[in-house]
Amino acid sequence: xxxxxxxxxxxxxxxxxxxxxxxxxxxAVFELLCRSYLCRKGETTVDHLHKNTVRLVKAGAQAKFAxxxxxxxxxxxxxxYRRGKNAHVHSVPKGATAAEYAKAxxxxxxxxxxxxxxQDARANELFCIVMEELYGV
Numbered sequence: 001x002x003x004x005x006x007x008x009x010x011x012x013x014x015x016x017x018x019x020x021x022x023x024x025x026x027x028a029v030f031e032l033l034c035r036s037y038l039c040r041k042g043e044t045t046v047d048h049l050h051k052n053t054v055r056l057v058k059a060g061a062q063a064k065f066a067x068x069x070x071x072x073x074x075x076x077x078x079x080x081y082r083r084g085k086n087a088h089v090h091s092v093p094k095g096a097t098a099a100e101y102a103k104a105x106x107x108x109x110x111x112x113x114x115x116x117x118x119q120d121a122r123a124n125e126l127f128c129i130v131m132e133e134l135y136g137v
Contacts, residue, residue, distance in 0.1 A: 008118035017116070019087035022080070023105045026112030029120075031057050033111075033127045059096035062104035068130045069107065077110055084109020 014022070034056040035049070043049045055061060066081070073081060085106030092101045114123040 006118060006120070007116045009116045011117070014113055014116050017112070019083045019109055020089070020105070022110075022112035022116075023084050023087065023108035024112065025115060026084070026108035026110065027057075029111040029115045029123060030062070030108055030127075033124065037127075037131065059093060059100045059104040062107045063100040064134065065130050066103040066107045068133045069126055072126060072129055073110075077114075080113040081106040081110045084112075 031053065034053050038049055038052050038056075043052060066085075070078070070081070083106075085102045087102075087105050087109070089101065089105065092098050096104070111123050114120065114126075
């Protein structure tokens with residue numbers, strides 16, 4: 001039986017995903033990290049959890065996350081970040097610039113690759129490093 005919580009795809013299998021396919025799964029991985037972070041931090045009301053999750057996962061916040069994260073990436077991780085960043089999207093959400101959205105898509109593609117390749121500990125490590133740098137937590 002496939003374990004979808006702990007994926008372990010090969011590089012060849014991951015490379016078969018489109019850039020936006022990687023970002024699709026990475027979006028969920030990144031949001032789960034943010035939600036877990038907020039719950040662990042002690043957010044108590046659903047309203048606070050929701051609003052603060054949205055603040056962390058919106059394109060502008062992910063763009064800042066990307067800038068802080070980039071110095072910590074390996075060469076392979078940089079390649080997947082660039083893949084996502086250079087993905088051809090057809091629309092940009094209201095409230096984000098095209099540059100912010102591109103960086104956010106890069107973050108999501110990287111986190112998608114890390115999850116699909118079974119590197120959830122690395123995704124968590126990058127998340128913690130950047131959250132410490134940006135928010136002191």
